[in-house]
Amino acid sequence: xxxxxxxxxxxxxxxxxxxxxxxxxxxxxxxxxxxxxxxxxxxxxxxxxxxxxxxxxxxxxxxxxxxxxxxxxxxxxxxxxxxxxxxxxxxxxxxxxxxxxxxxxxxxxxxxxxxxxxxxxxxxxxxxxxxxxxxxxxxxxxxxxxxxxxxxxxxxxxxxxxxxxxxxxxxxxxxxxxxxxxxxxxxxxxxxxxxxxxxxxxxxxxxxxxxxxxxxxxxxxxxxxxxxxxxxxxxxxxxxxx
Ligand code: MLT
Numbered sequence: 001x002x003x004x005x006x007x008x009x010x011x012x013x014x015x016x017x018x019x020x021x022x023x024x025x026x027x028x029x030x031x032x033x034x035x036x037x038x039x040x041x042x043x044x045x046x047x048x049x050x051x052x053x054x055x056x057x058x059x060x061x062x063x064x065x066x067x068x069x070x071x072x073x074x075x076x077x078x079x080x081x082x083x084x085x086x087x088x089x090x091x092x093x094x095x096x097x098x099x100x101x102x103x104x105x106x107x108x109x110x111x112x113x114x115x116x117x118x119x120x121x122x123x124x125x126x127x128x129x130x131x132x133x134x135x136x137x138x139x140x141x142x143x144x145x146x147x148x149x150x151x152x153x154x155x156x157x158x159x160x161x162x163x164x165x166x167x168x169x170x171x172x173x174x175x176x177x178x179x180x181x182x183x184x185x186x187x188x189x190x191x192x193x194x195x196x197x198x199x200x201x202x203x204x205x206x207x208x209x210x211x212x213x214x215x216x217x218x219x220x221x222x223x224x225x226x227x228x229x230x231x232x233x234x235x236x237x238x239x240x241x242x
Pocket of ligand 1: 070
C-alpha cells in the first residue's frame, strides 16, 4: 500500500505506524539534507525553532556543529549556512553535526517520526530513495507543502516516486496495487508533466510555488541544484536520538 499525504497536517498516525515514511521538501529542506549527508556530515538533527537549534548546539563540543536553515527563505542570523544545497560542500561540512531548522521541511520530518523508518527524498536522490523502499510493504509519503498549502514541486516528486515504485522497474512492485487517492493524483501529475531530464525539471520547478518564492529572493541557483535528478545515491534517514 502506498499512501501519499500532500501536507503533514493530513498524516494519520494509524497509517504511519508500521510503515516506511518518505518526507519530501524539494525546495529545499530534503534536498539540502541529502546534499549535506552526501558531503559527509556525521549526523543531522532537524529542529522546529531557532531557540532549540541554539540550545542543542551549546551541548556539543566547540567546532563540531554547523547550524543551517532558513526563515522566509533567507539565512538565519548567527547561523553558519542558509538553505542552499550548494553551501553544503565536503570541505565545509564533512564530519560535522548539522542542526537544521526550516519553515516547513523540518516540521514535516517531525510529523513522520512515529513511522517504523523515516527517509528523506529529493529529486537528486529519487532513484536511490525508490531502491530503499523496494522491499517495503507499507509506504507513506509526506509532502511538506508551504505554510499549510500544497506545492507542485513536492507533489511532482511524490508522483515520480509512486510511478517508479509501481511501474515494474523493481521486481517486488506488484504489492503496491493499493494507492490512496492522492497517490493516484500525484502519479498522474508526474506522468502528465512528461518531464525528462534536468532542463525540463528545472523549468518546471521554476514555475512551482517554492520555485517562484526562491526566484523572488534571487536564489535561482538553488532550483537548478534541486533539479539534478538521480545524481546521488545517498539517502538520509531520520532517527530520533535526543
Ligand atoms: C521549508 O522548509 O519551508 C523550505 O525548506 C523553505 C526554503 O527552503 O526556503
